Amino acid sequence: MNATLPTPSLSLDQASRLAEQIHTEIAKALIGQQTVIRETLIALLAGGHVLIEGVPGLGKTLLVRALAKTIAGQFARIQFTPDLMPADISGHVLFDMHNQRFDVRKGPVFTHLLLADEINRAPAKTQSALLEVMQEQQVTIEGTAYPVPLPFMTLATQNPLEQEGTYPLPEAQLDRFLLKIYIGYPSLEEEIAMVNAVTRQQVGDRFQLELLNAIVTPEAISAMQQVTAQxxxxxxxxxxxxxxxxxxxxxxxxxxxxxxxxxxxxxxxxxxxxxxxxxxxxxxxxxxxxxxxxxxxxxxxxxxxxxxxxxxxxxxxxxxxxxxxxxx
Amino acid sequence: MKLTDLNIQVRQRSAWEAIDLGFALVQQHWKALMPPYFLLLLLIALCVWLILPEAYLPIAGLVVWWLKPLFDRLLLYMLSRQLFNETPHAADAFSALPQLIWQTGLFSALTYRRLSLSRSYILPIWQLEGLRGKPLKERKAVMYLQGHSHALWLTMGCIHLEFIVVLSLYALILMFDPTGATWEHIKNLFRGDVDIDSQYWRMLLDFTFYLLAILVIEPFYVAAGFMLYINRRTQLEAWDIELAFRNLGERLTQLAKTGASTLPSLVLLLVFASSYFSSTPAFAQYTESEHEFLAEERLPPEQAATTIKAVMALDEFNNLTKVKTWVAKDKQETERSNHKLSEGVIQLIASLLKSLLWIAAVVAVILALVYRQKILSYLAPFRKQTKPITAPEILFGLDIRPESLPADIAGTARQLWQAGQAREALSLLYRGALVILTHEEQLAIHTGHTEGDILKLAKPSTEVERYHYLRTLTKLWQTIAYAHRSPAPQEIEPLLAGWNQFQAPRLAAQTAEGQA
The missing domain is CATH 1.10.8.80 (Magnesium chelatase subunit I, C-Terminal domain)
Structure with a gap:
């Protein structure tokens, strides 16, 4: 079933109904995390970013993928590691020998939904590379500001257990996140439903995101954000x-x-x-x-x-x- | 059990010496004494901890303290057997537990005799002698003549020793706690400012410390009381003399048995001894000195009586002391009136009263079980931080005192609504609802609660229809308060019409007050 993609001008009722539909659609993939979905949706509508804390394997990536699929937006994932450089996030300028000019190679931040996985594994300098894009929604490469596609949302994850060799996020960066969401274990019934959903007639252990429908366009999300602001x-x-x-x-x-x-x-x-x-x-x-x-x-x-x-x-x-x- | 089996030296001791002997008895037999006692204490403490709701943890120590007479019985069971050279096992003690519960006056010990300060001194009369009624009373009267004050001091001393153990354990924790939180907790304990919600584990630690104090001190208390009792019995019944005679008897019996074989030599010995003593000056001197005690002249009876009178008239025999005491004025009258009732009637009335008391006690226990929730709620002051629910006077800027409301809330609200004062009309209805919730239904609403919180609080205790009414009213109130939008007439009309049904409990309360 493909939903009709709505036009950007929306009333409050339409926006509210769309929000509910997005929630329902994501809940098909991320079973048993109603609060997480709801809070992520709140952050998206408020034009904010979220920091998700939870042990591995609870569906943080799935949440972002499902959200990207539902809003028909672009999705990029950066796995933060101690040797990750700021340019790996924002992008860099490369000299093109053939054309004798500098080409800008945009980094993974140029997307609608950015999953910064295990953000506390990279040093503060690399973490700070996200500051500008989160606050200004633009990236400056070699003195030129490049806006990221809107709506833009960063979903960073943290693992609360393995604190060895991590770099706690500086307060200035933490303040940039609108919400910090805890993601916990599902209940028995929810876990059973999840196992059934993931293992039914399929190879591998990943939820088939193809089963999800795109409910809105990124433009409609921007319109919903406008309605929210009013x-x-x-x-x-x-x-x-x-x-x-x-x-x-x-x-x-x-x-x-x-x-x-x-x-x-x-x-x-x-x-x-x-x-x-x-x-x-x-x-x-x-x-x-x-x-x-x-x-x-x-x-x-x-x-x-x-x-x-x-x-x-x-x-x-x-x-x-x-x-x-x-x-x- | 025979006196000869006693494994202590039976002799007359001072009361303090007897208490010391009790302490020594525990030190000697602690290995056999402690396991059953520890198990019983642990079992009861666990039960108390599991049964009592979390909020009542501070009274767990009180419950265990109240059950001390039960532990005393088990300890006395073990001690009394060890005193007679028996070594009962923990299993024996637990097998005897039903008997100790039902046949040793535990009920009275846990109720009207619980605050007795001579508990361990009197316990052997209940448990070991099994006396009841008049004999018990007489025995107690005799026992109380001496040793009672020492038993009281023993109890007071042991109470203080328990506190010393608890405080020592705290001191130990203080030494290892760099945060100062323990010191704060101790100060809070003395200030009575303990929040059970945030300090649950600390309260549990308090409970554990108190259990340890009881575990350590109670055996000494029971043993010392028991030894005081044994000492008093020794004084009263001359156990030491009885044992001395028994020993003498046994020795002579032994001699008599061996006498047949040694008779010729004994005869020779006696002959030799008599000839020896007859010629010994010392013996002669002894017989002379014996005579010195007797007057040389034997007086006739009349003269002797005169001499005795003269001796008795001396000052040494006439030292009079005046003692004043209170005597009831109508004592003779009371005695006379007592004689009016025959002994049988008095006995009948006594047994009737006793039966009534028992019935009342059983009924009280049943009622206590049935109304345990209510009784626990009366114990609520033990929750240090719990403050009595006092209905606020102002909530969300609204005056919610009952006297601030008009008699006909719905009518007044309708008038306001018709006069175009929608906000005032809804404010009045919402105020009315808050008054009902806070004053009549005792809902604990604080100033930090929002309208949504109040709905959540009211949901469990409100019927479905009334809850729906309250939800609609809250929604309309929020719309006019925070969005400044008046509701449509069709939205407010059901609220005005349904107000009387919503305030039914309030009306009922007012009617009841009026009738009263």
Whole structure:
């Protein structure tokens, strides 16, 4: 079944319905990771990037491939290794002997969806090569800025177990990611459904992405992002988002809290959340729903809390509990 | 069991010496004593830990403390047998456990006698002598005449020793904890500021430390009390003299048996000895000195009586001491009135009251089982961080005190709606709903809860129709509050019409109050 590719001008209802269809389509491939799909979709609609943390083999690559297939967009994957160079990511200029001129060879970042696999395996210099493209959505090669195709989204992955020989992402880079998503193990029923889906009449252990349909075009995604950006946010809700971010700076158990970019990210993600819910305005619950993935990588847990075995989600939840809901 | 089997030297000791003997008894027999006791304590502690909900972990120590009389019985079972040179195994102790539970007055020890400070001193009367009723009372009265104060001091001492063990264990942890978290935890314990949610493992450690303290101290406590009891029995029944006579008897019996063969030589010995003693000055001197105790002159009875009277009139025999004591004024009257009832009637009333008490106790236990959830909720203050649910007065900027609402909420909201004040109308309905949820349904809503959180909180305790009403109302309230859009008349009309049904519990409460 091939869906009709919609035109870029969209209403809120259309955008919301498309978001739901994309969710359903990806869920066919990535079984049992509803929250991950939902949060990835929120990041896509808000025009942000995501950092996915989870042990290997949970379908991080499959998620990106399925998303690329569903939005009929380009997909590229970079496996980060300690010897990866910045030019391997962004591209470089090569002298063409035959034509006696310099040719620009664009790197893998020139795509719609970029999977930066095990991003913490490369040194900080290489990681920083992603900074410009994530922030500016353009790459400068030899002084010339080259825009990347829109919509552009980076999905970086991290493995929480093997920390030996890794380079933790610098705070400046972490701040560029709109959401940090945890991907966990599926339940028994979901795993059974996954095994059935992957092993039914096929060779190999990969999900057949050909079974997925393209729901929208990249242009339609840009249109959906436009619709998201126009969703109303009451001043009380903005105030609530800012108070939550402020509270992380004062809250006990945190070495440092989130910066102003955290408040901005909260409102952006809450808008996308409202669109996924089919609403044209944001209410405080949207902020609360996205607060954990938005803030968990922007704060740092105090060493004593780490020793006690707590995680950032625990402290953030306590911050959310203590922050007063908006007054109307 | 015979007195001759006792493996301690039976003699009159001071009470402190008896306590010390008890401690020595544990030191000597700890290998046999500890395994069954440790197993029982571990089993009970595990059961308590598994059965009690997580939030009630602070009272787990209290439960184990309350069950101490049970451990005491097992320890006394082991100690009493070891005292008579028996070595029971752990299996024997556990086999005897049902008997120890049902036949040693455990029920009373766990209820109205639980706070007795002479528990280990009196336990042998219940467990080893098996006395009940009047004989028990009489025996206790005799036992209490001496040794009771020492038993009290023993209990107080052992309580403090338990604390010392617990604090020592904390000191050990403090030495190895560079973060200072343990010190903070100890301070919090004394301040009563412990959050069970975040400090579950620390509370579990507290429980474990207390168990270790009981494990170490309780055997000494029981053994010392037991030895106090043995010492008192020795005083009362002259066990030491009885044993001395028995030994003498045995020795003489032995001599009598061997006497037949040695009779000729014994006769010779006696003859020789009599001739020797008759010529010994020392013996003669002894007989003379014996006479010195007797008056040289034997007085006639009348004269002797006069002399005795004269001696008795001396100051040494007339040292009078005045003692004041409180005596009931109507004592004679009470005694007289007591005689009005015959002994049979008194016995009948006593047995009737006793039966009633037993029935009441059984009913209380059954009720306690049935209403255990409620009782546990009364124990909620033990959750240090749990604060009583107090309904907030202002939520989302809305005044949600019941007195701030009009009597007819739906009617007032309708008037506001018709006057074009949609926001005020919805605000009134939403406020009303919050008042019902917080005041009538005791929903713990905090200022950090959003409208969505309140819906989630209300879902489990609200009927489906009322929940749907609340969800629609919340949705419309959010739309007008955050999107500044008024709902369509067909959206608000069902809310106004369905308000009375939603507030049915509130009306019922008001009616009940009115009737009261």
């Amino acid at each position: 969703i109303e946010v009451d001043q009380a809700v903005v105030d609530y988002a800012a108070r939550i971010t402020q509270a992380t700076r004062k809250g006990q158990g945190l070495r440092f809290g989130a910066g102003p970019r955290g408040s901005i990210a909260l409102v952006r993600a809450a808008r996308a959340h409202a669109l996924v819910e089919g609403r044209n305005f944001v209410h405080p619950d949207d902020i609360k729903q996205v607060a954990l993935p938005v803030l968990r990588h922007r704060v740092s847990l105090a060493p004593e809390m780490e020793l006690e075995g707590y995680n950032t989600d625990y402290v953030l939840n306590s911050v959310l509990e203590k922050t007063e809901a908006p007054r109307q």
